[in-house]
Amino acid sequence: MGGEASEAAKAAERVARESYGRLIAFLAARTRDVAAAEDALAEAFVAALRVWPLEGVPGNPDAWLLTVARRRHIDAVRQWQSRRVADEQPALVNHVSALEDALDDIPDQRLALMFACAHPAIERATHAPLILQTLFGLSAAEIAAAFLVSPATMSQRLVRAKTRIKDTGIPFHIPDREQLPERLDAVLEAIYAAYSKAWSEIGEVASAALVGEAIWLGRLIVSLLPEEPEPKGLLALILYTEARRSARRGPRDEYLPLEKQDVTLWDEALIRAAETLLREASAGGATGRYQIEAAIQSAHSARRLIGIDNRAAVVALYDHLLALTGSPVAALNRAAAVSELEGPAAGLAALEPIAGDRRVADYQPYWATRGHLLALAGRKEEARAAFTVAVGLSTDSAVRNYLRSLIAH
Amino acid sequence: MRFMMLIHHDEEALAAAPKQELWADFGAFNEALAKAGAGFTPGERLQGSKLATTVRLRSGRKTVLDGPYADTKEQFAGYFMIDVPDLDAAIKWAERCPSVKYGAIEIRPLWTRD
Numbered sequence: 299m300g301g302e303a304s305e306a307a308k309a310a311e312r313v314a315r316e317s318y319g320r321l322i323a324f325l326a327a328r329t330r331d332v333a334a335a336e337d338a339l340a341e342a343f344v345a346a347l348r349v350w351p352l353e354g355v356p357g358n359p360d361a362w363l364l365t366v367a368r369r370r371h372i373d374a375v376r377q378w379q380s381r382r383v384a385d386e387q388p389a390l391v392n393h394v395s396a397l398e399d400a401l402d403d404i405p406d407q408r409l410a411l412m413f414a415c416a417h418p419a420i421e422r423a424t425h426a427p428l429i430l431q432t433l434f435g436l437s438a439a440e441i442a443a444a445f446l447v448s449p450a451t452m453s454q455r456l457v458r459a460k461t462r463i464k465d466t467g468i469p470f471h472i473p474d475r476e477q478l479p480e481r482l483d484a485v486l487e488a489i490y491a492a493y494s495k496a497w498s499e500i501g502e503v504a505s506a507a508l509v510g511e512a513i514w515l516g517r518l519i520v521s522l523l524p525e526e527p528e529p530k531g532l533l534a535l536i537l538y539t540e541a542r543r544s545a546r547r548g549p550r551d552e553y554l555p556l557e558k559q560d561v562t563l564w565d566e567a568l569i570r571a572a573e574t575l576l577r578e579a580s581a582g583g584a585t586g587r588y589q590i591e592a593a594i595q596s597a598h599s600a601r602r603l604i605g606i607d608n609r610a611a612v613v614a615l616y617d618h619l620l621a622l623t624g625s626p627v628a629a630l631n632r633a634a635a636v637s638e639l640e641g642p643a644a645g646l647a648a649l650e651p652i653a654g655d656r657r658v659a660d661y662q663p664y665w666a667t668r669g670h671l672l673a674l675a676g677r678k679e680e681a682r683a684a685f686t687v688a689v690g691l692s693t694d695s696a697v698r699n700y701l702r703s704l705i706a707h
Numbered sequence: 708m709r710f711m712m713l714i715h716h717d718e719e720a721l722a723a724a725p726k727q728e729l730w731a732d733f734g735a736f737n738e739a740l741a742k743a744g745a746g747f748t749p750g751e752r753l754q755g756s757k758l759a760t761t762v763r764l765r766s767g768r769k770t771v772l773d774g775p776y777a778d779t780k781e782q783f784a785g786y787f788m789i790d791v792p793d794l795d796a797a798i799k800w801a802e803r804c805p806s807v808k809y810g811a812i813e814i815r816p817l818w819t820r821d
Contacts, residue, residue, distance in 0.1 A: 417794070419794055465816060466794050466814075466816055467708045467710070467791075467792075467793045467794040467797065467816055468793065468794050469792070469793035469794060469795050473795070477795070
């Protein structure tokens with residue numbers, strides 16, 4: 299298939315997923331029954347994924363999906379009348395009629411669905427998978443592959459979460475001002491988790507799809523909540539990272555740290571889009587975690603692209619991030635930035651407060667950074683020991699090889 | 708939706724609580740429940756778990772144990788009923804309950820036939 303044809307196929311699939319997500323969100327918001335909504339549209343969605351990439355996107359995608367769903371709806375009514383079995387059939391019938399009634403004006407409830415999926419009454423680890431399934435129709439198996447759990451486990455978690463939405467009274471609405479910050483955090487965290495998953499598992503088939511979904515979700519939430527700065531911060535952060543995707547591996551697929559990347563491979567358009575978002579976010583008020591992280595990525599990009607020395611500004615941004623989140627990961631990255639500015643001894647001193655923290659004991663980047671700083675300080679034996687732990691904690695073979703080459707030096 | 712709100716107290720924390728203030732707060736909270744309308748019932752408070760007795764019948768044999776069903780730090784201590792549109796509204800009522808500072812409020816939707 300030519301590049302253009304496959305682009306068209308991807309675009310068709312995108313519209314199918316978007317239309318599907320909109321219809322699911324509308325139905326689920328009415329009944330809280332996500333599983334029944336999915337059931338009502340499942341066959342129509344599968345048909346759209348098959349037909350649209352070949353024959354093109356129909357003029358009214360929602361109506362197309364609905365026509366196919368209606369055919370199944372008629373079958374269901376017949377089956378229901380003749381056999382009077384299958385408890386779920388009346389629900390399906392009701393769902394399709396509700397859609398028909400509303401077809402001319404289907405309100406966009408996707409944000410409400412996202413907030414329901416990221417509700418604190420649902421297990422945290424299930425937020426991102428649930429959003430990906432309900433808004434994009436990704437299968438449990440596809441999501442499981444990206445989140446490194448078995449399809450059976452993932453499917454069980456998703457079913458349990460949908461039951462919780464239906465039976466515990468989890469609302470479908472955008473939370474009020476008072477609750478918005480913590481709830482929005484969960485939604486943003488879910489999107490970032492999906493993106494990070496895909497970023498850390500390069501080469502996996504499922505992760506390429508996941509990157510696209512995460513960026514699309516980020517854009518959606520920016521467009522649905524244009525007044526909120528943090529969604530823009532998150533999207534900027536993702537786009538900065540994404541811009542460097544094709545530069546992070548060398549010709550032999552070896553791992554390349556930022557300093558060694560070929561900047562001509564960076565995606566300029568993505569970086570420009572990220573800059574714009576970050577500017578808008580900063581104008582929009584309170585500075586949150588994602589804005590700061592995006593600002594740090596912006597500084598890294600500027601350093602490599604224009605060659606300006608902004609090391610002090612990066613440390614200041616990390617100070618801010620650490621004060622805001624108290625996260626050991628922020629402390630770790632801050633120590634690396636301090637080392638860049640003041641030398642490895644100062645970096646190691648900055649690392650000291652989290653040295654005994656159990657949360658970093660099995661965190662690969664902690665050991666890799668520690669090894670790096672020890673090596674710079676000339677403490678070779680200790681550096682080797684730290685790098686060895688980092689190798690033991692790596693799951694990516696390119697990263698493992700890179701760390702092994704550092705041990706050899 | 709109707710929810711039963713189960714109050715679980717850390718009995719040690721409760722023993723150390725400023726009682727007068729706590730029971731005054733509870734009085735106000737029960738007033739608020741009574742005013743909230745049909746489907747709301749003011750809290751019922753249980754005696755401490757020291758006074759609990761637990762009965763089981765297995766293969767026709769009855770066992771009676773002195774003590775609560777579960778020997779945990781936080782013990783079932785009382786309940787109140789609410790009728791609200793969704794879980795977020797229920798969570799708000801849980802936050803208002805004075806006991807939330809001395810243990811936990813478990814929110815359970817009532818079984819409905821539909």
